[in-house]
Amino acid sequence: MPKKNSSYGFVSLHAIVILVIVVAVIGGVGYKIATLHKGKPVADAATNAQTLKNKNTQSAQDAQKTLAAIHATTTGGATLKVSSSTTSSGSGSTSGSSSSTSSTAPASTNTTNQNTSSTSISTSSSTPSRVGPPTSSGSTTTTTTTATYLVTGTFSEYPSQPVCSPSMSCSAPITNHTVDVYKNCSSVPCTTKPYTTTTTNSKGQFTLHLPVDHYTLTLDPSVGVSGQSWSFDEIGQTLNLQLTANSGIR
Numbered sequence: 601m602p603k604k605n606s607s608y609g610f611v612s613l614h615a616i617v618i619l620v621i622v623v624a625v626i627g628g629v630g631y632k633i634a635t636l637h638k639g640k641p642v643a644d645a646a647t648n649a650q651t652l653k654n655k656n657t658q659s660a661q662d663a664q665k666t667l668a669a670i671h672a673t674t675t676g677g678a679t680l681k682v683s684s685s686t687t688s689s690g691s692g693s694t695s696g697s698s699s700s701t702s703s704t705a706p707a708s709t710n711t712t713n714q715n716t717s718s719t720s721i722s723t724s725s726s727t728p729s730r731v732g733p734p735t736s737s738g739s740t741t742t743t744t745t746t747a748t749y750l751v752t753g754t755f756s757e758y759p760s761q762p763v764c765s766p767s768m769s770c771s772a773p774i775t776n777h778t779v780d781v782y783k784n785c786s787s788v789p790c791t792t793k794p795y796t797t798t799t800t801n802s803k804g805q806f807t808l809h810l811p812v813d814h815y816t817l818t819l820d821p822s823v824g825v826s827g828q829s830w831s832f833d834e835i836g837q838t839l840n841l842q843l844t845a846n847s848g849i850r
Contacts, residue, residue, distance in 0.1 A: 746811050747811065747812075747836070748809040748810055748811050749809070749810060749811070749812070749834055749836060749837060749838055749839070750807070750808075750809060750838045750839075751807070751808040751809070751810050751834065751838070751839045751841065752805065752806070752807050752808075752838075752839070752840050752841070753805070753806055753808075753839075753840060753841030753842065753843055754773065754800075754803070754804045754805050754806075754841070754842055754843065755773065755774040755777065755779070755800050755804045755806070755819070755843050755844075755845065756771045756772060756773050756774060756804055756842075756843070756844050756845070757771065757772055757774055757823055757824055757844065757845045757846075757847040758770060758771040758844050758845070758846065758847060759771065759847055759849050760772035760847065760849070761849065762849055762850065771844065773800070773802075773803050773804025773805075774800055774804050774819065774823055774845060775800055775801070775802050775803070775804055776799065776800060776801070776802065777799065777800045777804075777819055777820075777823070778797060778798075778799055778819070778820040779797065779798050779799065779800060779806055779817055779818070779819060779820070780794040780797050780817065780818045780819075780820050781794055781795050781796045781797060781798065781808065781810070781815055781816075781817055782794055782795055782815065782816040782817075782818070783795040783813055783814070783815060784813065784814050785816040785829075785831075788816065788818070788827060788829040789818070789827070790816060790818070790829075795815070796808070796810075797820075810834045811834065812834050812835060812836050813833075813834055814831070814832075814833050814834075815831065815832055815833075815834060816829050816830070816831045817829065817830045817831070817832075817843065818830075819845065823845045823847070824845045824846045824847040824848045824849075825845075825846045825847075825848045828845055828846060830843045
């Protein structure tokens, strides 16, 4: 029987071990490569997600900065101021950007005395007592005020009786009587409607508020001699009139 070569068996066993080790190494390297290749998309996805997150964060920060800039502009920036102006004319004042006001000023302050055959009119200077209501016209409002002035007076009749003694008055007040006021009456009796009317009180006194103009007063109904009238000019002052009607008693 031939003798077995032991060295040959040892070499074969050794070669097998080396082969197994090589196969194991090759398999491990392949697994590692496969693992790295397989994990790359995951890493890329994570990287992309992080990049997107960073971009979103930056966009949010930019949006916040933009909002902050807008807020600063609307609250802390330049302030727009709107101013209005008014225009005045004469002694009055106006409202609105194109309004004006004027008032009728007295043309003169001279005291006027007028006498008729049976009357005496006296005047006294003072300040105007009332301003009339404003009027407006057109698209641009223009307020015009007309000043009126206080006119007071007393109506009496003379003589009040045929015989008057030194100890008693010979005139009597015309009480509770209508007084017609005419403007620019050219002849008596006046043919136009009265501008206004008033009534005397229990003492024969009356009160009027009139603008500057020429006026004529009559009693309605007439007292004493018919056709009597009393004229005066309102020239921009307070007047006090003492008016006497001729009773016709002799």
